[in-house]
Amino acid sequence: MLTNYFKLALKVLGRNKFFTAISLFGISFTLLILMLITAIYDAEFGTNAPLTDKDRMVFLGSLKLELVNPDTIWTIDSTQMDGQMAYDSTYTIGENVSSTSISQFSYDFVTKHLDDVETSDNHTFFSGGHSFDVFLDNRKLTIEALYVDDRYWQLFDFYFQEGDPFTSGHVRDATPVAVITSDLANRYFGDSNDALGKEIELGSRRYRVIGMVEQARTTSDFVSSDVYLPVTTMDARDLEDTGFHGSMAGVYLAADRADIPLIKEEVANKVSSVTYPNPEDYNRVSTIPMNIGEMYASMIIDQNDPEGGLFFVRLVFGVLLLFFVLLPTLNLINMNLSRIMEREAEIGVRKAFGAHSGTILYQFVFENVIITFIGGVIGMVLAMLVLYLINDSEILPQLILRFNGTVFLYSIVICLLFGIISGLLPAWKVSRLQIADVLKSNQL
Numbered sequence: 001m002l003t004n005y006f007k008l009a010l011k012v013l014g015r016n017k018f019f020t021a022i023s024l025f026g027i028s029f030t031l032l033i034l035m036l037i038t039a040i041y042d043a044e045f046g047t048n049a050p051l052t053d054k055d056r057m058v059f060l061g062s063l064k065l066e067l068v069n070p071d072t073i074w075t076i077d078s079t080q081m082d083g084q085m086a087y088d089s090t091y092t093i094g095e096n097v098s099s100t101s102i103s104q105f106s107y108d109f110v111t112k113h114l115d116d117v118e119t120s121d122n123h124t125f126f127s128g129g130h131s132f133d134v135f136l137d138n139r140k141l142t143i144e145a146l147y148v149d150d151r152y153w154q155l156f157d158f159y160f161q162e163g164d165p166f167t168s169g170h171v172r173d174a175t176p177v178a179v180i181t182s183d184l185a186n187r188y189f190g191d192s193n194d195a196l197g198k199e200i201e202l203g204s205r206r207y208r209v210i211g212m213v214e215q216a217r218t219t220s221d222f223v224s225s226d227v228y229l230p231v232t233t234m235d236a237r238d239l240e241d242t243g244f245h246g247s248m249a250g251v252y253l254a255a256d257r258a259d260i261p262l263i264k265e266e267v268a269n270k271v272s273s274v275t276y277p278n279p280e281d282y283n284r285v286s287t288i289p290m291n292i293g294e295m296y297a298s299m300i301i302d303q304n305d306p307e308g309g310l311f312f313v314r315l316v317f318g319v320l321l322l323f324f325v326l327l328p329t330l331n332l333i334n335m336n337l338s339r340i341m342e343r344e345a346e347i348g349v350r351k352a353f354g355a356h357s358g359t360i361l362y363q364f365v366f367e368n369v370i371i372t373f374i375g376g377v378i379g380m381v382l383a384m385l386v387l388y389l390i391n392d393s394e395i396l397p398q399l400i401l402r403f404n405g406t407v408f409l410y411s412i413v414i415c416l417l418f419g420i421i422s423g424l425l426p427a428w429k430v431s432r433l434q435i436a437d438v439l440k441s442n443q444l
Helices: 002-015 017-045 107-113 168-172 182-189 236-240 257-272 292-298 306-341 344-352 357-393 405-431 435-440
Strands: 057-060 063-081 084-105 122-136 139-148 160-163 177-181 199-202 205-213 227-230 248-253 284-286
Touching: 017 292, 017 357, 017 405, 057 257, 057 292, 084 107, 084 248, 107 122, 107 236, 107 248, 122 199, 139 182, 177 182, 177 199, 182 205, 199 227, 205 227, 257 284, 292 306, 357 405
Parallel strands: 139 227, 177 205
Antiparallel strands: 057 248, 063 084, 063 284, 122 139, 122 248, 160 205, 177 227, 199 205
């Protein structure tokens, strides 16, 4: 029976080539866009190295300093009593923030106040945003650098192609060693197979290469870099500065996702309990630790409410995705209804010979699933081609989009949903046609 339905579905495709072309284009193009979105989402939020454990991480981004003064807010109420206006006033004590400064943490601050979070399983501090211009053989290379501690390699699971990461001894002694990416090895030395043991000059210092990793393909600037250096080899002024603001960020790793709120609370409390040395300048210190989703949302929405920002981003994204899926589905329903109604004569004959409405319903839904599946296959082939072109042209240089098993599974599910949703309503309507109605329409 299924074989007959499959053959019939193929014949339906050839009956109206214009309708078939429009249907397949709508299905394949929609699935192409959805699969591209899925691939980007998987590249950023999937369990991909070096951020395999990102769902257990708490990110420490910015430190806020505020000068807060009490502010009296008066409220005057009026009412009429015995024909005379009576006035009453009340006041509330609020606050007035007269000065605000937001930046990252200083090295001194994180090592003194945030190095002993008990609810965390592990943690790391690092400094990003450093770049060096290097001139080699009349070529200018711009090299992005991250200064990290030895725990950095425990939280982020980089794949080492050669060598090893630097150790706590290297960090303690400020040893000038470096871990570089294979991309930088090719650009700097001309060959990634002969980089270990060589020296790379950055600014006024020379670092010996002891490890080589794959380039982190992500937009996350706390793992994406060309070279990784011991944090203690930073500029001495950054290391010795006793102020609160600097270039440091941090990540805490929870033993379990359920511990994330505890880590966020403990870190926030530790920061808020620190007293600024000059209270006439600032008298309130605060930070908002975030999980991975909140961190991305804070880049788009107000950083003061990362949870609300994440909810808003999810809501907007969900509405747009729902609209994007429903629009072609509704179009397909209308087109399928028109196509199926053209087969009233076939339905009338089958019902005259005793076909059950459920059988007819199943047949038309199955046919539509087959047609939609073919459109899905076309969409997947187009998606693979587009992903290859995007990666090859480096339109998104920090990302490598892969058509992996997860994306393939999502694609199949989307195909089936399209086929069932866009075929169920028209099929249900025609399955309920009566033989007398078909006779009246002169279709037999």
